[in-house]
Amino acid sequence: MTQFTQQTTFYTEDHEWVTVHGDLATVGITRYAAEQLGDVVFVETPEVGKTFKKGDEMAVVESVKAASDVYAPLSGEIIDTNSALADSPETVNEHPEGEGWFCVIKFSDGAETRNLMDKDAYFEFCKGQ
Amino acid sequence: MSMNSQGRPTSPSAPSAPPAIETVSGSRGLQQREDLIFETGSTTKTGVDLPTPKGGMDRLGGVTRKKSVGLPGLSEPEAVRHYVRLSQQNYAIDLGLFPLGSCTMKHNPRLNEKVARMPGFADIHPLQPQSTVQGALELIDQLATWLKTLTGMPAVAMSPKAGAHGEFCGMMAIRGALMARGEIETRTRVLVPASAHGTNPATAVQCGFTVDEIKADARGRVDMEDLKSKLVDSSDIAGIMLTNPNTCGLFETDIREIADLIHEAGGYFYCDGANFNAIVGRVRPGDLGVDAMHINLHKTFSTPHGGGGPGAGPTVLSEALADFAPVPFVVEEDGVYHLVEQRSGEGSDAFGRLCAFHGQMGMFTRALTYMLSHGADGLKQAAEDAVLNANYLQSRLKKVMTPAFDGYCMHEALFSDAFTAEGIETLDIAKAMIDEGYHPMTMYFPLVVHGAMLIEPTETESKAELDRFCESLLSIAEKAKAGDESLKGAPYLAPKRRLDETQAARKPELRWSEPDKIAAE
Numbered sequence: 329m330t331q332f333t334q335q336t337t338f339y340t341e342d343h344e345w346v347t348v349h350g351d352l353a354t355v356g357i358t359r360y361a362a363e364q365l366g367d368v369v370f371v372e373t374p375e376v377g378k379t380f381k382k383g384d385e386m387a388v389v390e391s392v393k394a395a396s397d398v399y400a401p402l403s404g405e406i407i408d409t410n411s412a413l414a415d416s417p418e419t420v421n422e423h424p425e426g427e428g429w430f431c432v433i434k435f436s437d438g439a440e441t442r443n444l445m446d447k448d449a450y451f452e453f454c455k456g457q
Numbered sequence: 458m459s460m461n462s463q464g465r466p467t468s469p470s471a472p473s474a475p476p477a478i479e480t481v482s483g484s485r486g487l488q489q490r491e492d493l494i495f496e497t498g499s500t501t502k503t504g505v506d507l508p509t510p511k512g513g514m515d516r517l518g519g520v521t522r523k524k525s526v527g528l529p530g531l532s533e534p535e536a537v538r539h540y541v542r543l544s545q546q547n548y549a550i551d552l553g554l555f556p557l558g559s560c561t562m563k564h565n566p567r568l569n570e571k572v573a574r575m576p577g578f579a580d581i582h583p584l585q586p587q588s589t590v591q592g593a594l595e596l597i598d599q600l601a602t603w604l605k606t607l608t609g610m611p612a613v614a615m616s617p618k619a620g621a622h623g624e625f626c627g628m629m630a631i632r633g634a635l636m637a638r639g640e641i642e643t644r645t646r647v648l649v650p651a652s653a654h655g656t657n658p659a660t661a662v663q664c665g666f667t668v669d670e671i672k673a674d675a676r677g678r679v680d681m682e683d684l685k686s687k688l689v690d691s692s693d694i695a696g697i698m699l700t701n702p703n704t705c706g707l708f709e710t711d712i713r714e715i716a717d718l719i720h721e722a723g724g725y726f727y728c729d730g731a732n733f734n735a736i737v738g739r740v741r742p743g744d745l746g747v748d749a750m751h752i753n754l755h756k757t758f759s760t761p762h763g764g765g766g767p768g769a770g771p772t773v774l775s776e777a778l779a780d781f782a783p784v785p786f787v788v789e790e791d792g793v794y795h796l797v798e799q800r801s802g803e804g805s806d807a808f809g810r811l812c813a814f815h816g817q818m819g820m821f822t823r824a825l826t827y828m829l830s831h832g833a834d835g836l837k838q839a840a841e842d843a844v845l846n847a848n849y850l851q852s853r854l855k856k857v858m859t860p861a862f863d864g865y866c867m868h869e870a871l872f873s874d875a876f877t878a879e880g881i882e883t884l885d886i887a888k889a890m891i892d893e894g895y896h897p898m899t900m901y902f903p904l905v906v907h908g909a910m911l912i913e914p915t916e917t918e919s920k921a922e923l924d925r926f927c928e929s930l931l932s933i934a935e936k937a938k939a940g941d942e943s944l945k946g947a948p949y950l951a952p953k954r955r956l957d958e959t960q961a962a963r964k965p966e967l968r969w970s971e972p973d974k975i976a977a978e
């Protein structure tokens with residue numbers, strides 16, 4: 329099983345970021361996504377204890393423009409969620425890649441990170457959007 | 458100066474630039490100031506003068522209300538003025554071009570209103586003996602015949618009260634059919650294109666299905682490769698929900714192949730008929746392989762959006778689904794019309810009824826009036842004119858704005874925000890349209906186009922009106938392209954300036970409280 333002894337951040341084509349460390353992954357949406365969405369007004373984070381397969385709809389983020397699904401970037405079990413987002417969804421706009429995190433997944437297969445992007449690749453990907 | 462015989466000046470002599478006037482009343486000319494109804498009326502006031510009932514007996518078993526519910530009392534003129542004043546702060550199809558894409562805000566002919574108000578249609582009750590409402594039942598039957606003929610489908614459920622309700626009806630019929638096949642446990646996946654209206658996935662989920670999203674291709678249509686890849690393992694496919702013409706205003710050119718693929722996979726084809734107004738008289742959905750489709754009477758058949766009660770979204774059904782339609786429905790036997798309230802046969806326990814009665818009579822009357830006054834050829838021409846008008850707009854507006862996709866459109870023109878300067882958004886353009894006296898277009902929908910602006914002029918508008926609209930919108934678009942910051946403050950001339958949508962969504966205040974109570978809190 330792939331172990332991440334060093335904290336590493338990956339990105340998905342659905343504009344999520346995933347910071348992995350050990351067998352835990354913290355997930356949120358990227359700054360690019362937050363800017364595209366506009367003012368976030370509601371976040372539905374997944375329940376602790378739920379399990380998802382990679383690519384499953386895991387959370388919902390709603391802005392004044394649209395509601396979007398957030399997909400599980402890795403398979404695994406939710407062990408923590410950012411409950412502060414319920415009362416202050418604006419954190420997603422203010423600190424999308426920090427305090428605005430959505431949840432922590434205890435992932436089951438580290439090899440799934442293989443088709444995620446690193447920072448440079450994601451940057452290039454956004455340019456093409 | 459010209460004078461009349463009393464010496465009163467008859468031509469204006471004041472300087473043409475008006476001073477900034479603050480009025481004492483808060484009204485501004487013909488624009489009356491209006492407070493909330495709770496502030497106009499008061500709980501201690503009443504507008505009616507009735508003697509207190511005497512000798513009444515409490516038959517409510519002790520649950521009689523003891524306190525006032527706190528509704529404001531107003532006199533009739535106060536109540537009438539309140540709503541008329543509010544209506545004057547609003548926009549309406551009777552005021553001007555209403556370009557909301559996908560909504561089809563066409564003119565509501567007055568003949569429809571006249572017929573709908575005839576006492577034989579307007580003043581009847583759904584529980585009246587059927588022998589006393591034969592004309593109304595015949596009207597429902599005639600409308601059903603028109604809908605079946607125009608769509609080339611064998612059956613129609615008349616009771617759904619809106620497009621979304623019609624979707625629900627169609628998907629419940631699909632559920633019923635899957636249940637009869639013994640496959641409801643296994644066939645749970647419904648394919649929905651990324652450009653779909655939000656009601657489509659919502660309906661699928663409401664009916665117990667899971668949604669699988671299909672990508673749009675570079676032409677704004679269903680990506681056939683993506684669709685096929687989703688059908689490789691098709692044992693769990695319940696069906697597809699596809700809009701045609703789709704919400705990008707484009708005809709799904711592969712629709713026949715899509716229908717065949719879905720049917721081969723063992724699924725059903727739900728077509729969202731919200732855009733039927735673009736093809737009525739030219740294309741019969743039944744010929745395209747559709748199994749169920751709702752028809753928003755308030756879009757294609759000119760009934761008002763929300764006038765006189767709920768709307769109507771009759772749902773046509775194919776042979777495969779006809780047995781699973783809800784009750785009641787009208788049948789004719791020897792010139793006598795009956796409402797069938799109970800079904801027999803395969804679909805007898807499908808899903809019963811959708812609502813208490815048979816549907817929305819007021820809308821049926823209006824829709825049939827529209828059909829009869831236009832005739833089949835007139836309906837076809839209305840569709841053609843709607844498409845012509847949209848293409849006229851598209852070709853004029855694309856001189857500045859960016860069409861989302863190449864080529865001709867159907868009944869609505871879709872633009873992206875690619876032409877705007879950094880910092881200027883679709884929302885700013887929409888707000889500036891209010892200052893020009895137009896209702897904004899549909900914005901940020903469909904989601905497959907960045908900063909989408911979806912414009913549907915309908916066949917209602919003359920070329921002169923389309924030109925006036927284009928010139929207004931082009932002037933705004935030029936400003937957006939040049940990065941004119943003044944757009945960020947629009948609207949400047951509306952009764953209310955730009956609202957804080959973010960705070961309204963994050964901290965909604967949905968209840969009114971008396972100001973002194975708020976102060977005391």
Ligand SMILES: Cc1ncc(COP(=O)(O)O)c(C=O)c1O
Pocket residue numbers: 559560619620621622654656700704729731732753768770
């Ligand atoms: C494409 C599409 N589908 C479905 C609906 C839902 O119809 P209704 O508003 O009548 O419920 C609409 C209308 O808003 C629509 O534009």
